Amino acid sequence: MELTLTVNGRARRVQVEDRCTLLDCLRETLRLTGTRAGCEHGVCGTCTVLLDGEPVRSCLVLAAQAEGSAVTTIEGVAPAPGELSVVQDAFCEAHGMQCGYCTPGMVLTAEALLAGNPAPTREEIVEAISGNLCRCTGYGQIVEAVELAAVRLRSANTRPAAARMEPAK
């Protein structure tokens, strides 16, 4: 089937099998490989992308279901090539990662959290990222990264990347 997907603000026409997941479409068809497969049954959150600003598991969404929505992947988070969003920069500053495999999903989840809640408590951060597994870090430095990003966003009077992603019209 032929679809038009809005990915990171650009309209993309794709030809995929009906059964193709959004994850496979992003990775294999559009070659946006920053979105990664973890369990492929909706548990680990590795493949998280934002659909109209909300985190979803792209392994559980068919590509066809994303038509008409704004899809944000990790490639759409930085303000410009070679730059980092405030959240991405905070993940680097706090070393909120090790192998990097869960990181795109974690960053997008954090972007979505901070778009709706500029001053989350530690418990709210833990709750927000609890659907994203990480096997390297034990989450401590990830929580610290989100806390740091929240402080920096507030003090810089800057909106998180997810807030820039308006739903597709």
Add this chain to the structure above:
Amino acid sequence: MNAPATAPLRGPFRYVGKKRRVREDRRFATGDGHYAADVALPGMLHAVPLQSEYPAARIVAIDASAALALPGVRAVLTGAELAAAIEPLMNGAHAPLVRRYPLAVGQVRYAGEWVAVVVAESRAIAEDARELIAVEYAPLPFVLDGEAALDPASPPVHPDHGSNVLLDRHFVWGEVDAAFAAAPRRLAYRVVWGRSSTVPLETFGVTARWDHGLELLDVWASIQMPKFPDQIARALRLPGNAVRVHHDIDVGGSYGVKRGIKHAVLVGHLARLLDAPVRLLEDRLENMTGGDMQGPERIFDVQLAFEEDGRVRAMRMRALDNVGAYAGRSPFQLGKPIGAIVGPYAIGAVAYHALAVTSNKTPQEAVRGFGQAPTNYALETGIDRVAEALGLDRLEVRRRNFIRAEQFPYTIPSGTTYDSGDYHALLGKAVAAAEAAGIFAERDRLRAAGMLAGIGVATVLEPSGGNSSFEPLLNPHNRTTTWMDSCRVTVDATGAVTATLHTTSAGQAHETLVAVAVAEVLEIDPERIRVVRPDSLGSLPSNSPVGSRMAIMLGGAAVEAARRLKAQLMAIAAHDLGVAEGALAYEGGRVAAPDRRALDWAELVQIAHREFFRLPPGSEPGLAASAIYQVPTGGQLPTADGRVHMYPCHSAECHLVLVAIDPVLGKPEIRRWITGHDCGTVISPDVVRGMTLGGIAHGIGAALLEEFTYDRETGQPTAASFMDYPMPSAHEVPEVEIVHQCTPSPLTVFGQKGSGESGYLGGPAALASAVNDALRPLGLHIDRLPMRPAAISDAIADTTTQETA
């Protein structure tokens, strides 16, 4: 003990130990990491394995005609066809009749084993075709339980081998029987470590391409495997230089398990056979059942002989490990703990019976700590039991048994000499932090409120430096006495510095490590140093990041290579300035004579690269130096009585953990976690902290949640997805307070020790101690990991039923 391979460099340091961003993080945060699944080659084909439905069966016939008829399918290969074309995969144990091929040959030995492989133009087509393959099986009797497998009457997993016993070694180090006879107190206990693993979020993936013009096999793999290119070459009957493994692949977590040798050999063979690039990328089900990445499953029977004051005189330990259907490296996981078999304690005599058996379960692979975490759990349980038997405080019993700081270097009965440590001070710091946090008072308050509450204690060691002495110890045909690593440093004609590392990494920040180590020697900003990973044919020898070794081994190699490069700079300056080298001062890349004449970096580079007439006679032009670093203290074969020096360095950690248990639900809830950690000189503080926190999370999983279970009736794996193999989320991992101590290793360049297994080596023991402390008022012991809520609540319910009856 040998002298250190390279002279120590002691602080104050410019870059070592300083807060610094991890250079790898930037590409990961932007999604630009390059993992095995991101490798896409023109014309690439996709391989999917067909897996056995039976735990044991004879393969009677395989009919792939319907699959081959599907458009887009390029090949179906069976085990019989493959075995005719390749050599068996390497065994760790000496068991030549336990043959292992990537695909089952004649007989399947576990449910999930690969029986055939389909290659097609897309993964989806290959999966469709897999459904069309008809395999006729004749089911055979099977054995799942490790103790049952010991029985000579049990069904042999490998009939040619004659029994299920892969390894059966008795070691006696010291006067064990005499110590038991003389000791006033003895106790015996059994603990069981359930089968879990580190389960990285990235499954295993490999792509191979055969270049028939170059006669060269290119391999991109999600790998953490020593001697990986050699093993592929041997299996495929290729010369070693016909296999080129690309190291510039980011590995999405491993913690020991990303071995993937069967995957790589299979795909390498297919790429040659079909003259096309072939990728095999496990899905999660394939990974959990046939990825051969499950960890130790171990029954410990332990006896301790001890004094009335709690000092342990001798230990007898039998460890029975159920390694699953094939040998691999797994029996060696009973060997590595020999290097710290007494933990931090001055136990004078040990008898150790190491038993590994095959069963019809998924094969075991190396898991974080290589068998040390289970052994630490068994030993720590014993120390708690001694305290309980004597009515003594568990902390005090540890203090009485600890090796004292002034006793280092300290040789344990099994032959390893511990490099340095101060266990009393480390425990003291952790206890002080725990008291400040009020965890003892909090336990008492919880108990008063009707909850079961306990404090867990564990004080354990992390042998680090990754020597492989357990190989010759457990396999007399194996004479491996080096486990080297390497680095090359070059300065190009523009003056820029590039350093190399010769393996893949899985999140351990090795590029940052190399940059900091080289920068410390050359006294230049680490950000000026590029770190690259040549492919295996352009690499010096490496043994990959196993055995908590890279800070020690790669750090050591990087320092040594940088020193050799610096020596070239000094020689150039001495010759050019006409001053003896000893009179020159090197600072920040500039070399100055006593009379204040000096050559700066740019001029030194200019001379080396352009002005040969200014070079010292007999020297080579350019600036390049490399080092291949031997493991400090390595190099010796075991003695006839089974003693060997194992790892060079010994990090220490202690955990104090407060757990509350609702008596009805039985679910242990972690309220506070305090860790004391000593890994010598810390090179990258954020990295070490992250690894420790991550190791604790793995430990929480192993102790409370994770287990690869099997159905007793059918032999089927019943934890084959993330739905039935629960792992800790952010909710299950508490905030951890880490207190640091530093006893530098005298054996390493900066005084560093390993930290890649920290947290995991003591976390499970601490949680078991906490749960058992909570249950002590009920007279209960939970002696099996994972400690699932149902097991705890059932045990509690049994005691209350008995009370009412």
